[in-house]
Amino acid sequence: MSATTIDVPLLGAKWTIGFFGLFHTAVASLSIGLAAIVTVLQIVGYRRRDRRYDMLARRMQLLHVCIYNIGTIVAIGLIFSLSGLYPQFWSQLFVHFFWTLIVEEFIFFLLAATLTLHYFFWQKMWGHKKLHILLGALLNPLFLLQFYLINGIGGYMLTPGYEAGQADVAGTIMGWDKLGFYNPSFLMLTAHRAFANIAYGGFSVAAICGALHLVSRREKVRQYYEDGGRCAFYTGFLCFISLPIVGYFYAHVLKYDANEAYVNLMWGQGDVVALGIDWWWLKHVFVAAMFGLSLGYFRDSAKRQGATFALPAVLIWSLATFYLMYYMAMGMIMTWSFFFWELAIALASAWLGGHLVRYHQGSARMLFILMGILSFLTVMLGGYVREAARPRFVNRFSHYDYVYPPEQRQPVLMVDKRPEDVFTPEEIAAAKALPKGKLILRSGAEQKFLDPVALIRVNCSGCHTLERVKNYKLTQHWSLIVSQMRAYGLKLTDDEARQIVEHLEAAKPY
C-alpha cells in the first residue's frame, strides 16, 4: 500500500516520536520517583520529629508539581504525534485497549488533584500531619496503577503474545484484551520500571541536595542537605540494587518473545547502534559506574563509623558474583571484553566514590551529583534503546505487522464495515478455534532464523557461552557436535542444523 504520510521538517517521524517519548520519560519517571521519595522524607521527618526532612519533602513536592504538569503535557504531545504520524497503528491500539486508556486518564485526574492538594495544604494541616502524609502517600498506589495499565499496552507493542488473543482481534475484540494485556513482557517491564523510577527519583533528590550543599556556607544548612541527600540516596539505592535481577529475567523474556529486539540489544544491531556508538553498551557502562560509586560511598561510610563492613557493599559484591554465575551457567551473552570493561569501570568508580567523599571532608555532595547525572543518563538511554531495539515501522501506514498482522487487523476501524462483512464465517470461526497459549511465529522471526549467524547465536547461547563454540578447535566435527546438541534437547529443524554446520565448518564469523 502506498499512502501519503505527514512529514515533520528536520526531525522526521521517528525522531518526533523519539523526542516526545524521551522527554516524557525524563519527567514522568522522575515524577513517579519523587512521589515515593517525598513520602519517605515526610515519614522520616514525622517519626524523628525532625522538620528538616519535612522541609526537604515540601521543596521536592513543589518540583514535583512543576514536572508533573510538564510530563502530562508532553504525553499529550506524544499521543497527538502518534495519531498523526502512525494513524492506523495508533487508532487500532486505542480501540483495542480503549477501557484501559480511559482508566489511565481517570488516574491522571486523581493524581493531579491529589498532588495539588498535598502541596498547597502543607501548612494547613500541622494538626492532622498523619492525614497529610497519607494524602501524599496515596500518590504512590495511583502511580503504580497508572504504569501497571500503560505497561500492558507498552509490553503488547513489543511482545504481542499469544495467538489466540491476537486472533480474537479479527473477531472484533474491543476495549479490553486480557491475553494481549498480560503479554509475556508485562510483568518484568512493570517490575523493572517501578524500581527504576524510584531509584531515579532518589538519586535525583540526592543530586539536588548535593548541589545545594555546594552553594551553602553555614554548617547546619550543609548538614541539612547532607542528611536529606543521604536519606534519598539510600532509598534510591534500595531500589537500584534490585534492577539487575529484574533486568536479567526481563532479558530472558525478550529472548523468547521479542527475539529480534533481543538480538539487536545484545549484539548491537539496528538502531541500538547510532553515530557509531552502541548505546545499550554505554548504558551498562553507566550502570557499572553507579554501582562502583555506591560501593565507594558505603565503604567509606563504614570506615568512618568504625564498622568492619557495610551491608550495602556486601549486597553489591553478592549481586555481582551471582550475576556472573548466572551468566556463566545459563549462557553468557556478554563478551569477555564487555565484562572486563564493566568490571574496570566499576572498580575505578568505587575508588573515585571514596576519593570524592574524602576530598570533600566527608560530604558525599559530589558523589550525589554524579549519581544523579548518571541515573538521568541511564534512564534516557534505557528509554532510547528499548524503543530502538524493536522492529521498525518503515512504512508508517501498513508496516506494523509485528503487532497487528494484516489478517488480524480490525476491519471496523477505517472503513464502515463489521467483521462479518469482511471475513467469511469460516475464517472467523477458524480464528476463534486457535488454541490459546500457543506462541505465535511471526514472519519476521522466521526470516531471522533463516540467518545462520542468528541461528548460532540464539541456539548455542541458550545453554553455554559463544566463547565455548569459538574455542572449539576440531572444526571437522561440527556435524557430530550439532547432532549431540540436538540429542541434549536443542530444538532445530534439519534445515537449520545444516545451515549451522555449514557456517561453522566454513569458519565464518558469527
Place this chain on the structure above:
Amino acid sequence: MPDEQPEAKPPEPPPDDAKLAAYKDGVRGLNWFVTPVPIFKEEELEAMFEPYPLAKPSEDQRWAIWTVWIWVGFTVFSIAFILWLIVMGFYYGGHR
C-alpha cells in the same frame, strides 16, 4: 547633594513565637494559594530547623480538613474500584 546611601536596616528582632514563625514558613503574607517559591537566607532556613510545628487538631481550619478527608475517601474508593476492574478484567478478558 543628599546622601544616597541607604540606611542600614536594623536587624529583625527574633520572633517571639518560633513556632508561629515556622508556621508561616516561606509564605509572605497570607496568600496561601499563590505561594512564591520560598527563597530563604541560610539564617532563615536554620531558624526553621528546630521546631517540628505539630499543632492541635483544633487549630487547623475545618474546611481544609474536610476537603482533604472527602478527597482521600474519594481517592481510596477510586483505587478500590480500579483494582476491582483489574481483577474482573483478569477473569473476563473480552474474548468471546
